[in-house]
Amino acid sequence: MSIVEKERDLLRFTTAGSVDDGKSTLIGRMLFDSKQIFQDQMDALESASRLRGEEHVNLALLTDGLRAEREQGITIDVAYRYFSTARRKFIIADTPGHEQYTRNMVTGASSADLAIVLIDARNGVLTQSKRHGIIASLLGIPHVVVAVNKMDLVDYSQERYQQIVDEYTDFAQKLNVHDLSFIPISALVGDNVVDAGDNMPWYTGHSLLHLLENVTISADRNLVDFRFPVQYVIRPHQDFRGFAGRVASGTVKTGEEVTILPSLRRSRIKSIHVYDRQVEETFAQQSAVLTLQDEIDVSRGDMIVRSHNLPEVSGEFEAVVCWMDERNQLKTDTQYLLQHTTRTSKVFVDEILYRLDVNTLHREAADSLELNEIGRVKLTSSQPIFFDPYDRNRETGGFVIIDPTDFRTVGAGMIRYTTRETLRELRRERGQDAERPRATNVSWEQGLVSRAEREKRNAHKAVCLWLTGLSGSGKSTIARAVEQQLFADGRQVFRLDGDNVRHGLCADLGFTRDDRSANIRRVGHAAQLLFEAGQVVICSFIAPYAADRDFVRALFPEAAFLEVYVRCDIEVCKQRDPKGLYQKAERGEISGFTGVDDPYEEPANADLVIDTAVLSESDAVARVVAQVTRLL
Amino acid sequence: MPSYRMNTFELLESEAVYVIREVAAQFERPVMLFSGGKDSILMSYLARKAFYPGKIPFPLMHIDTGHNFPETIEYRDWWMEQIGAQLIVRSVQDSIDSGRVAEEEGPNPSRNALQTITLLDAIKEFKFDAAMGGARRDEEKARAKERFFSFRDRFGQWDPKNQRPELWYLFNGHKRPGEHFRVFPISNWTELDVWQYIERQEIPMPSLYFSHQREIVRRDGVILARTPFISLTEGERWETSRVRFRTIGDATCTGATESVAVEMADIVNEVAATRVTERGGRADDRRSEAAMEDRKKQGYF
Structure with a gap:
């Protein structure tokens, strides 16, 4: 075999920034330093740079493709670049950074695993840098790296760098970005691009390339919800009818029960073929052919899903749409075509709820959307589509809008949630039970180290502390402070927080009554495992239903469970509204929100009640710590 | 798992x-x-x-x-x-x-x-x-x-x-x-990627991609193979060399490279190490930027 033999995976990233930020130079630098520039390309670069009267080889010329762009010195479309290292292949979607190219940025961002936002260290955080973060967040890019460039022009000042980091971190609180990191670089000189260089000894983090090579992306995929949009039917002879497609998300095995949408017919997977191989299981991103045990009519545009995990099925839904057409505006009285998974249907935009200012996230009333504008709209399609909210599934949550007369792609959208009931509710009406199967024949495995022994070594007992209360009541604030205090006191302590578990452990759950219960049940079990490990476990969850809290309480010995009701008047919570959720709920953008259109069942027998509308934070924390310490 | x-x-x-x-x-x-x-x-x-x-x-x-x-x-x-x-x-x-x-x-x-x-x-x-x-x-x-x-x-x-x-x-x-x-x-x-995939999948390839003896002419830095469609201009001469092709297209403008790569693995190694793009050998791309x-x-x- 050849020398280049290691198993590499693939990272798609997007770079947004203007020429002035040094984006093209950065890409040129990455290609150059990772030895991806060929001699003849280099020769062409040198002669082109000379013709332009430039002294040094202009690395930016390497990435400015079309002649018009070379003449004007700007990048006007998404350009794809490739390079690889021993660990990974990289596909760069190189996009222009100016506001008039928002649609190009959106396009480049749609399939990216990571976004590099470039900031010129001299200029600091500009409107443009914020816009790039907002677009990355809207398009659900899991990782954002802010490259603070041109450090050579600010004397490699740590202070300047830190200023930018602080300002951007503060701004990013508003975004839906799970992984944000910063790197000070000089693309021109090469510091921290591939190698560290000697100019910033105060920076102890990794280089940009190191980060690109090592960021974990396999966990970003949705491996829970099996979704198989049927692309094509393969029928070589009477005995073989295979449904070809690419697994959009999740996994499936032979023998599993599946449901076909929209017919709702059920069958089982008979066989799975990946090209000329027959396999037992197929998973997200794989192109496969499925056959079913029963003769069911299935065609392109249908979706095969697991019977116990159905997507939303609706002809009415809301979405954030980016308008991409320079000829006509998005209007509410016009019919368009909607391309979603392998289905195309007619669609009307019923209402434009608001236009989003991509520089500030401010919402404005609007009757139409112009080229490059982003807004939230309500849509009705001529036939139901099968989808998941985009946050949870990019493949089944994204769509494009097509002009019905000349068929140009004029818009792209990300589904936020349905305005109608979910199929699950539909199934309940039909009396079908959507309960997940429980594991049977499983008993608790007892290890050789007991909890009692762990408690002895820790010199304190294990305890579960459960804080319940409305959103905005102050649970998380108290939980964090209590954790810090107990840790300072030398306790083994760990905190589980609502938002954190929903990133991974419970990422497949929504906010329906069933999903909320499942969420609390899982957290309860996770807390129990930590408890068995001898920890003081602090859980802060709304946990609105009494039955769920009782379920959790029953997992722990009576003396080791402490329920704290963090009480706060709903009006005070609304005023605080730290995440803007009440506002969204009251505008109807979130449904089933506790305290607005979903009940909070007040605990009747809490071990401790803390009223945060009355008590100061430090008093509240002191009371909780005192109560917990008594149990240790 | x-x-x-x-x-x-x-x-x-x-x-x-x-x-x-x-x-x-x-x-x-x-x-x-x-x-x-x-x-x-x-x-x-x-x-x-x-x-x-x-x-x-x-x-x-x-x-x-x-x-x-x-x-x-x-x-x-x-x-x-x-x-x-x-x-x-x-x-x-x-x-x-x-x-x-x-x-x-x-x-x-x-x-x-x-x-x-x-x-x-x-x-x-x-x-x-x-x-x-x-x-x-x-x-x-x-x-x-x-x-x-x-x-x-x-x-x-x-x-x-x-x-x-x-x-x-x-x-x-x-x-x-x-x-x-x-x-x-x-x-x-x-x-x-193409070559590595071909190697892994063991896809049989045309012999032109592997190193062989061939009569060639060097023109503007491009090595062209002797075919009935090419005639020599002043100062040019046919010579025999060990070459292979990186791309195969119209014989008049597809350049060969000097190479001793006889196995697929040799080709992959050569491509991985090379410093000239494959189109660098194509006369038609050189006509203008x-x-x-x-x-x-x-x-x-």
Whole structure:
């Protein structure tokens, strides 16, 4: 075999920034330093740079493709670049950074695993840098790296760098970005691009390339919800009818029960073929052919899903749409075509709820959307589509809008949630039970180290502390402070927080009554495992239903469970509204929100009640710590 | 617990198969172009996979410039049998004979530009609405912005300003009568990806890709093979050298490289170590900085 033999995976990233930020130079630098520039390309670069009267080889010329762009010195479309290292292949979607190219940025961002936002260290955080973060967040890019460039022009000042980091971190609180990191670089000189260089000894983090090579992306995929949009039917002879497609998300095995949408017919997977191989299981991103045990009519545009995990099925839904057409505006009285998974249907935009200012996230009333504008709209399609909210599934949550007369792609959208009931509710009406199967024949495995022994070594007992209360009541604030205090006191302590578990452990759950219960049940079990490990476990969850809290309480010995009701008047919570959720709920953008259109069942027998509308934070924390310490 | 991970090749393969199936599903009369080069061999190999155990549901088409290496035609016919595909051949010579195009003058008349007319005529003749090609974005600067589904107007022309945005895995192939698409399923592969995949999958390749003795002439830094279509100009002479081809196309403008690579692994190593792009050996790209862009606008692949 050849020398280049290691198993590499693939990272798609997007770079947004203007020429002035040094984006093209950065890409040129990455290609150059990772030895991806060929001699003849280099020769062409040198002669082109000379013709332009430039002294040094202009690395930016390497990435400015079309002649018009070379003449004007700007990048006007998404350009794809490739390079690889021993660990990974990289596909760069190189996009222009100016506001008039928002649609190009959106396009480049749609399939990216990571976004590099470039900031010129001299200029600091500009409107443009914020816009790039907002677009990355809207398009659900899991990782954002802010490259603070041109450090050579600010004397490699740590202070300047830190200023930018602080300002951007503060701004990013508003975004839906799970992984944000910063790197000070000089693309021109090469510091921290591939190698560290000697100019910033105060920076102890990794280089940009190191980060690109090592960021974990396999966990970003949705491996829970099996979704198989049927692309094509393969029928070589009477005995073989295979449904070809690419697994959009999740996994499936032979023998599993599946449901076909929209017919709702059920069958089982008979066989799975990946090209000329027959396999037992197929998973997200794989192109496969499925056959079913029963003769069911299935065609392109249908979706095969697991019977116990159905997507939303609706002809009415809301979405954030980016308008991409320079000829006509998005209007509410016009019919368009909607391309979603392998289905195309007619669609009307019923209402434009608001236009989003991509520089500030401010919402404005609007009757139409112009080229490059982003807004939230309500849509009705001529036939139901099968989808998941985009946050949870990019493949089944994204769509494009097509002009019905000349068929140009004029818009792209990300589904936020349905305005109608979910199929699950539909199934309940039909009396079908959507309960997940429980594991049977499983008993608790007892290890050789007991909890009692762990408690002895820790010199304190294990305890579960459960804080319940409305959103905005102050649970998380108290939980964090209590954790810090107990840790300072030398306790083994760990905190589980609502938002954190929903990133991974419970990422497949929504906010329906069933999903909320499942969420609390899982957290309860996770807390129990930590408890068995001898920890003081602090859980802060709304946990609105009494039955769920009782379920959790029953997992722990009576003396080791402490329920704290963090009480706060709903009006005070609304005023605080730290995440803007009440506002969204009251505008109807979130449904089933506790305290607005979903009940909070007040605990009747809490071990401790803390009223945060009355008590100061430090008093509240002191009371909780005192109560917990008594149990240790 | 399975890892559910795919390596680069599996991901690229899955993506290309998806695109090829999308073409079969969205278009009424698709065709896949076959030049006999490694990219079109790879693409047709992936088409075979995409519809397995069924047959490839569209024909393959070779636009024959008439300036072929005999090995190419031999391989082509053998390969079609291997993958069970139906082949259409349309030749530039016919276009010349019927007066549709005129041969270039001079010592190295290239038919690369002429094949555009033959291709557009064939598309019209068969009413093809999508033609798949093995072009890759890493080949040349103008290709870096090319779409998977590249829209062509009624004149077969490519307008860089009128291309459709492609998001996620959604490819918009809707069109009006007379309009058609060029589709590039292996857009995201690099030359090295192609060779490594061919090596792993043990795809049999034409002998021209492997090192062999051949009579050549050196012209403007490009090594051209001796064929009846090339005559020497002043100061040039034929010499014998150990060469192989990195790309295979019209024999008059496909440059060879000096190489001792006899095994597939040698080729992969050579490609991994090389410092010249594969198109660096193509005389037609050297004519001007924006040569490729100009040809694309005319309808060239």
